[in-house]
Amino acid sequence: MIQFLDFEFDESQSILFKAGKVIPLNSTQSNLLMLFISNPKKVFSKEDILTSVWHSKVVSEQVVFQNISQLRAILGEDAIKTFPKKGYQWQLELVMIHELKEASKETVNPKESINLSVSQQQGRIEERSNPKITIEPKELHKTLYVRIGVVCLMMVSLLLGGVYFQDLNGFSNLMGERQAQEPVLERTEQTFDGELQFIPFTADSPRHFQSELVTLHTHLDFAFENKSLISREFINSPFMQYQKLNVSNALVFTGILKSNGDSATQKKMPYLLELLVQGQERSWTSYLYGTSMSDLAKQTKTLLSKLSQGDYFVLKSESLLSAELSLMHDSMGESLHALPLLAHQLIQADKFDSASGYIELLLAESELEHPLYYAYGKWLKGQLYQGKRDAVGAQTFYEQADLLFSDAHIYDLQAEVNKSMAELAHSIAHTKEDYDAIHRYLYKAASLARLGKKPVAEIRAYTLLSIKASKFGMKKARMDYLIQAKTLLSEYQLDGSHYMLPTYHFALFAETIEDRIKFYHEVLDKPVTPENYWVFFSSADQLSKLYLQADKPEAALAVIEKITEPARSALLHAQYYRALNNIQSAISYAKRSFNIGRGQHLNWLSLNSALMLLELKQTQGEIHELAEYREFIANHASYWWLNWRKERLATVGIDAEAQMAGL
Numbered sequence: 001m002i003q004f005l006d007f008e009f010d011e012s013q014s015i016l017f018k019a020g021k022v023i024p025l026n027s028t029q030s031n032l033l034m035l036f037i038s039n040p041k042k043v044f045s046k047e048d049i050l051t052s053v054w055h056s057k058v059v060s061e062q063v064v065f066q067n068i069s070q071l072r073a074i075l076g077e078d079a080i081k082t083f084p085k086k087g088y089q090w091q092l093e094l095v096m097i098h099e100l101k102e103a104s105k106e107t108v109n110p111k112e113s114i115n116l117s118v119s120q121q122q123g124r125i126e127e128r129s130n131p132k133i134t135i136e137p138k139e140l141h142k143t144l145y146v147r148i149g150v151v152c153l154m155m156v157s158l159l160l161g162g163v164y165f166q167d168l169n170g171f172s173n174l175m176g177e178r179q180a181q182e183p184v185l186e187r188t189e190q191t192f193d194g195e196l197q198f199i200p201f202t203a204d205s206p207r208h209f210q211s212e213l214v215t216l217h218t219h220l221d222f223a224f225e226n227k228s229l230i231s232r233e234f235i236n237s238p239f240m241q242y243q244k245l246n247v248s249n250a251l252v253f254t255g256i257l258k259s260n261g262d263s264a265t266q267k268k269m270p271y272l273l274e275l276l277v278q279g280q281e282r283s284w285t286s287y288l289y290g291t292s293m294s295d296l297a298k299q300t301k302t303l304l305s306k307l308s309q310g311d312y313f314v315l316k317s318e319s320l321l322s323a324e325l326s327l328m329h330d331s332m333g334e335s336l337h338a339l340p341l342l343a344h345q346l347i348q349a350d351k352f353d354s355a356s357g358y359i360e361l362l363l364a365e366s367e368l369e370h371p372l373y374y375a376y377g378k379w380l381k382g383q384l385y386q387g388k389r390d391a392v393g394a395q396t397f398y399e400q401a402d403l404l405f406s407d408a409h410i411y412d413l414q415a416e417v418n419k420s421m422a423e424l425a426h427s428i429a430h431t432k433e434d435y436d437a438i439h440r441y442l443y444k445a446a447s448l449a450r451l452g453k454k455p456v457a458e459i460r461a462y463t464l465l466s467i468k469a470s471k472f473g474m475k476k477a478r479m480d481y482l483i484q485a486k487t488l489l490s491e492y493q494l495d496g497s498h499y500m501l502p503t504y505h506f507a508l509f510a511e512t513i514e515d516r517i518k519f520y521h522e523v524l525d526k527p528v529t530p531e532n533y534w535v536f537f538s539s540a541d542q543l544s545k546l547y548l549q550a551d552k553p554e555a556a557l558a559v560i561e562k563i564t565e566p567a568r569s570a571l572l573h574a575q576y577y578r579a580l581n582n583i584q585s586a587i588s589y590a591k592r593s594f595n596i597g598r599g600q601h602l603n604w605l606s607l608n609s610a611l612m613l614l615e616l617k618q619t620q621g622e623i624h625e626l627a628e629y630r631e632f633i634a635n636h637a638s639y640w641w642l643n644w645r646k647e648r649l650a651t652v653g654i655d656a657e658a659q660m661a662g663l
Contacts (some may be wrong), residue, residue: 001097002037007075008097009033016074023074024320024599028053032067036080040090043083066628073595195247196223196304199254202231204453209257212271212293216257219297223304226252236456237495238278239529251308253277255300260289261409262371272372275300279313282530286337287372306332319601321345329358336365336373343380347387350638355384372413375404379417386424389639389663394424412452418445419461426468435472439465455492459485463502470509478509497527500535507539517546524562537568544572548579567596567605574612587616594629603636611645614652630654639663 002009008017014030016023025033031053035044044052046064054063068080068088081091198220203209217225226245231254234241242252256274260266269289273296277284286303290296307313310328315321322345329338339362346355359380366373382397398421405414422441425434446461466481485502500523507519520543528536540563547556553576560572570593577585590612597606610629617626633649639660642649646656 003095003097004037004079004092005076009037011037024317025074028067029071029074032071036088036090037094040092040094043087043089045087048087065624066631069628070595070598074599195250196308197226197245197247197250197252198223199226199229199231199234199241199252201255201257202235203257204259212257216293216297219294220300222301223253231256234278235276236492237497237529238276238283239531240495240497240527242278242280248280251277251279251304251313253300253304257296259409262407265289265369265371271296273300275303277304277307277313281313281316284312284341287370289370289372303335303337306335317600322349322351334365336362336370340373340376340380343377344383347380347383350387352384352388355380359384371404371408372410375401375408375410376413378404379413379420382417382420382424386420386427391424391428395421398424410452411448412454412457415445415448415452415454415457415461418442418448419464422464422468426471429472432472435468435474438468442468455488455494456498459488459492459494459498460501462488463505466502466505470505475509482506482509495527497529497532500526500532504535504539507542513546513550517543520546524559537563537565541572541575544576545579548576553580567593567600567602570596571605571609574609578612578616583616587613590616594632598632603638604641607633607637607641607645611648611652614654615648634659 002011006019007023009015010017011034014025014027014034016025016030016033032049035049035052049064053067072080075092079090079092081089083089201213201216203213206213229241229244234252234254235256238252245252254276256276258272258274260270260272269291271290271292273288273290275286275288277286284307288296288299288303290299306328310324310331312321312324312328315324322342325338325342325345329342332338339358343355343358343362346352346358359377362373362380363377366377378397379401382394382401385391385393385397398417401417402414402421405411405417418441422438422445425437425441429435429438442461442465446458446465449455449457449461462481462485466478466485469477469481482502482505486499489498489502503519503523503526507516507523510516510519520539523535523539524543526532526536540559544556544559547553547559556576556579560569560576563569563572570589574586574589574593577583577589590609594606594609594613597603597609610632614626614629633654637659642656642660642663649656
């Protein structure tokens with residue numbers, strides 16, 4: 001372990017710590033840091049760095065500067081010094097931390113020994129950071145004898161206890177499970193990390209499945225049954241309901257029991273269970289086909305065991321989800337449950353090649369055994385083609401997914417496919433006829449969501465109908481659909497978090513500044529969840545701009561202070577100081593937003609910051625800084641963002657049309 005300032009770098013695992021917390025580094029940043037601290041007195045030329053870090057791969061010299069800038073953003077500007085025309089040199093004092101030999105022999109979970117995820121790394125920080133105590137040889141022998149005695153007593157107690165309790169109900173199964181384990185610390189499907197609670201399950205037809213639900217609940221004896229919440233309320237608002245329980249490190253789950261509507265598999269597997277799991281940061285949904293209630297309970301137990309051992313539910317950074325989901329998929333063996341989420345995450349990150357591989361795997365493995373995931377794979381393939389701007393291919397796979405979900409009577413997911421087709425139609429829309437197609441898909445989505453008993457999806461469909469009507473200048477229709485969405489919110493008695501999106505659009509559609517301000521304030525008073533945080537941030541952004549335009553900087557700053565997330569807060573502060581013509585403060589905050597955003601892989605935010613910095617620094621910025629911002633835009637801007645920022649990009653000499661043509 002190597003220490004500098006308040007950082008510690010574990011060179012054996014390439015993990016960087018700061019004040020007891022893991023600082024995420026990508027592989028290039030880790031290798032670059034390793035190079036500098038391996039020979040801190042040497043001035044490394046660009047050629048040295050390219051050879052050592054990129055192994056002579058063909059990359060531009062600008063990439064070296066970009067990665068060094070990213071390291072400086074993490075470690076501080078003084079960490080690495082630039083010597084013009086010579087190279088770069090490490091500047092911070094390094095201290096080697098010698099740990100006890102015993103610490104290096106600690107037993108490691110097999111999963112950890114392969115590839116520790118960030119939260120697993122964090123879980124071991126406290127042990128690393130505690131001061132080591134040196135024991136004298138005599139004391140060590142005494143301690144050893146005492147420990148041996150205690151271990152012997154424990155073994156005798158366990159053996160006697162096993163004889164006494166072996167006839168108790170369930171003990172023989174437990175012992176069989178324990179004996180099936182290989183290494184002592186290896187988790188099996190019967191091991192859970194953290195607390196498990198379940199909300200009593202429901203069904204598409206609760207009266208029809210009443211006896212089955214009772215039987216299913218009796219088989220869920222591995223988790224605590226919490227009757228304080230109602231399953232449908234939990235399904236509609238899992239994050240808000242989870243907060244009511246005031247639990248930590250717990251997974252809370254519920255499910256919807258359905259009949260298998262697929263004619264080809266319903267005899268073999270008559271039941272379908274939609275399983276919803278909520279953790280600290282996010283939720284998970286899986287679909288299980290089963291032959292009986294005991295079979296579904298067994299599958300649920302196995303899946304929850306795997307989920308509880310990963311970091312999916314506690315990761316705060318969305319940028320780390322793909323890596324975590326990949327680990328979870330590997331740990332699940334032949335299970336398909338991680339594949340839909342993993343493929344979707346990769347599509348969102350524009351990693352189409354990787355996503356395509358996982359989608360093909362999902363389709364191949366599910367075609368005969370899991371009709372829902374097979375249809376899901378077709379839907380994902382449509383999303384993949386849409387991301388690649390192949391409208392014909394996307395429509396083909398969306399239509400296949402729509403038909404497959406319809407045949408299997410899975411109406412809620414069929415509704416989501418129709419929303420995707422509406423978005424696709426909107427992306428190529430030009431005429432009133434195009435709007436008719438969008439309207440048709442969304443109205444069908446709303447109807448299917450109601451049929452599938454998913455009120456949140458139904459309300460979202462009407463909200464989207466309002467948004468699309470607004471895009472085509474249909475003022476009456478946009479208000480009618482928005483009012484319909486608000487009426488349904490009241491009808492279904494959903495919590496305040498669901499009111500945020502419709503209220504946000506009431507603000508966008510308001511005729512007067514006063515009404516707009518009023519609606520934005522209503523948005524900011526609603527409960528915030530991971531799903532609606534973007535609405536909360538956008539409202540704060542728009543409201544602060546309205547106050548600045550009205551020459552009310554104090555009111556604008558009060559709104560900005562509601563955003564506590566560092567990168568987004570810095571962007572709003574940059575906009576605030578720019579409006580007040582305090583250019584230096586604006587540049588300082590924009591740089592902060594740009595660097596933090598890059599570190600967290602929030603490309604949209606870093607792109608906006610880079611564009612602002614180009615606008616602010618055209619006459620005073622250093623050439624290498626301006627080149628860095630331009631290169632970031634060239635490497636990370638999406639087609640949608642370039643089209644959105646086309647006019648502003650032109651003012652700083654960037655041809656958005658040419659860049660869009662190259663995507």
